[in-house]
Amino acid sequence: MKKVAVIRLQGLIFCSLTAALVLAGVSLAPLPATVQLLLLALAIVIFGVPHGALDPMLAARLYPLKSPLAWVSFVLVYLLLAAAVVLLWWLAPVFFLVAFLVVSAAHFSGDPVGKKPWWFRFLYGGAVLVLPALLHAAQVAELFSFLINPSAANTLADGLHLLAWPWLLAALVAGALQVRADWLASLELLCVAALATLISPLSAFTLFFCAMHGARHVLRVKAFSADASFSSLLRVAAPPMLALTVGAALAWQWMPEVSVSARVVQLLFVALAALTVPHMCLVERVRFGGWVGS
Ligand SMILES: CC1=C(/C=C/C(C)=C/C=C/C(C)=C/C=O)C(C)(C)CCC1
């Protein structure tokens, strides 16, 4: 199947899963909150994070990484950037979280396929992070409070709540304006908006991150690396995933004895933020160099 066809199929699958989740109102509600959190975190790690573990493939296309020394330097710079982000969380958590949200919106805005107006990408990228505060502001504030102090967490969730109504309206208008140019991209924007608005924040993020952002990225990297096979992608992703698992286990031992939920959320989102910075340095270079029209 052609690359564009595969990516469009992935878009349709994401939309169908979202529709199923929204219509069936499927929820993990009967499960205890900590178990829900653990399951979602596990899904994010297994199905979402591996897209970042493919970064060495992008690096190999962008830089002349011929010798082992060059690869060691690449890994060191990658980890140093990630460590700097963790340090930022320690020193200035509120600044860290606001910057993480803004930078993530910019990163997610790369998902839509093909040429799109800036306002379409802007509204799409922000929808994932702003719209959960429309109907679930208290849950968003609680999640934020694991990362920053509770009063700042409430203020930030309230701020996002204020942004959310105009954001939803603007996203619907943007979707309508793009229907004729690319109906599937409009449907994707509509589904991301519905998912982020209606489903509880962590479940919504999990589905978006795994079935849309991560999946689409894997398909793009596959095409970008001269259509490498899935098994070769798996071979590239396995060592970083293993290292990440070991790193997470070590970090878990080190973390202060707060509640399990707090530790899971901290580990998950601080690690995501830390890895996002070097990940974006590579992805955005490829993106602006052109994912070759996709
Ligand atoms: C903390 C937090 C959120 C933000 C998560 C972000 C911003 C994730 C970004 C991940 C990236 C950029 C991965 C890169 O590939 C949500 C979902 C609003 C829910 C409330 C808690």
Ligand SMILES: [Fe+2]
């Ligand atoms: Fe990404």
